[in-house]
Amino acid sequence: MSQVHFIGAGPGDPELITVKGARLLREADVVVFAGSLVDRELVRTHAPNAEVFDSAGMTLEETTKVLAEAVAAGKNVVRLHTGDPSIYGAIQEQMAELDRLGIDYSVIPGVTSAFAAAAALKQELTLPEVSQTVILTRIAGRTPVPERERLAEIARIGATMVIYLSVSMIEEVVTELLQGAYTPATPVAVAAKVTWPDEQVVEGTLADIAAKVQQAEIGKQALIIVGDVLLARREGLKAKSLLYDKGFSHEYRKGIIT
Numbered sequence: 001m002s003q004v005h006f007i008g009a010g011p012g013d014p015e016l017i018t019v020k021g022a023r024l025l026r027e028a029d030v031v032v033f034a035g036s037l038v039d040r041e042l043v044r045t046h047a048p049n050a051e052v053f054d055s056a057g058m059t060l061e062e063t064t065k066v067l068a069e070a071v072a073a074g075k076n077v078v079r080l081h082t083g084d085p086s087i088y089g090a091i092q093e094q095m096a097e098l099d100r101l102g103i104d105y106s107v108i109p110g111v112t113s114a115f116a117a118a119a120a121l122k123q124e125l126t127l128p129e130v131s132q133t134v135i136l137t138r139i140a141g142r143t144p145v146p147e148r149e150r151l152a153e154i155a156r157i158g159a160t161m162v163i164y165l166s167v168s169m170i171e172e173v174v175t176e177l178l179q180g181a182y183t184p185a186t187p188v189a190v191a192a193k194v195t196w197p198d199e200q201v202v203e204g205t206l207a208d209i210a211a212k213v214q215q216a217e218i219g220k221q222a223l224i225i226v227g228d229v230l231l232a233r234r235e236g237l238k239a240k241s242l243l244y245d246k247g248f249s250h251e252y253r254k255g256i257i258t
């Protein structure tokens with residue numbers, strides 16, 4: 001009995017899909033892909049012989065019908081999502097439909113754009129004595145956000161924050177972040193179309209990032225990264241991690257006591 005494989009395509013670069021995801025795509029007879037965010041070229045590269053459907057103009061009922069018919073015909077079926085499917089991927093509702101129809105499926109993770117953006121910046125998101133927490137979030141748009149998760153509310157923590165789906169509301173984002181633990185001097189990076197040929201990265205502070213984003217004419221496929229970890233490349237590290245400290249013993253290495 002065939003099944004549907006939900007696959008994370010990664011942030012854009014066709015080489016950033018997992019080996020398993022690429023193999024399942026190569027074997028696929030039918031691919032339904034999120035055409036608003038996944039490059040058709042990536043689908044052609046990995047699944048040159050598959051019948052391809054772009055879900056951008058389809059409803060949940062329509063995508064489910066394509067998936068269900070392909071499974072019923074015994075075909076290899078892939079539902080391809082951008083980044084990692086578990087982050088703003090709208091896969092839960094698709095899996096619920098497949099459950100209702102008694103269709104089996106698996107989920108193959110992918111590189112979410114937050115981690116591709118950190119790589120583009122050559123930036124660790126968790127630094128000792130600065131922030132040991134990363135919050136992945138968004139501002140409320142047409143999709144509401146629970147009141148307790150308002151940006152202004154979670155900004156009180158002051159952790160590293162990666163904000164998806166929000167760059168078109170950069171001014172509102174800044175206003176809300178300033179109601180929390182951040183200040184006008186807090187560093188911010190905006191990374192657009194990361195790993196695509198037209199990738200753009202703009203850095204600034206909460207005081208000037210909105211103007212810089214506007215000036216760079218950044219489109220909506222962008223992330224906002226905020227937090228003091230971003231200072232490390234400019235000002236150096238506050239502290240090094242214990243993991244490689246010569247005085248620190250752990251399961252795999254005996255520390256040297258001086």
Ligand SMILES: C[S@@+](CC[C@H](N)C(=O)[O-])C[C@H]1O[C@@H](n2cnc3c(N)ncnc32)[C@H](O)[C@@H]1O
Pocket residue numbers: 011012037081082083084085086087088089111112113114163164165166191192193194195196220221222223
């Ligand atoms: C519907 S969400 C999908 C997120 C995706 N599942 C992921 O894990 O990256 C779309 C948002 O992800 C972010 N995004 C996706 N790909 C991106 C990329 N290559 N560069 C920057 N941001 C990206 C943007 O914030 C965009 O508005």
